[in-house]
Amino acid sequence: MNKHSTARIASLLALALSGTALAFSEPPAPGGDGPKPGGGGGRQRPKFEDLDKNKDGFITEDEVSKEQWERMKKRDKDGDGKVSKDEFGAPRPGGGGPRPGTGPKPE
Numbered sequence: 172m173n174k175h176s177t178a179r180i181a182s183l184l185a186l187a188l189s190g191t192a193l194a195f196s197e198p199p200a201p202g203g204d205g206p207k208p209g210g211g212g213g214r215q216r217p218k219f220e221d222l223d224k225n226k227d228g229f230i231t232e233d234e235v236s237k238e239q240w241e242r243m244k245k246r247d248k249d250g251d252g253k254v255s256k257d258e259f260g261a262p263r264p265g266g267g268g269p270r271p272g273t274g275p276k277p278e
Contacts, residue, residue: 219259229253 220226222243224234231253232240246258 219256222259229255230259 222230246254
């Protein structure tokens with residue numbers, strides 16, 4: 172083997188080992204970049220505090236887009252035209268519980 176072949180083999184070996192180490196590394200910490208638990212890559216549900224623009228403790232039609240309000244008004248259990256934090260946090264009508272694979276892990 173000549174010097175160039177030895178150098179190429181060493182480079183390829185180093186590259187293969189670094190790729191293996193990366194594959195077995197720890198996932199990113201919660202809140203960091205990277206895949207979120209549950210997978211799917213779906214949209215994150217906005218926080219109540221972010222939607223409550225005037226900070227009165229309720230989300231009303233004038234604080235969200237028309238499309239958001241169409242979904243949100245289904246949560247207005249008491250029919251008062253505003254969604255409280257309790258109503259916002261309740262399971263969606265017809266939405267059931269958590270998606271499969273997102274609940275607690277069996278021990």
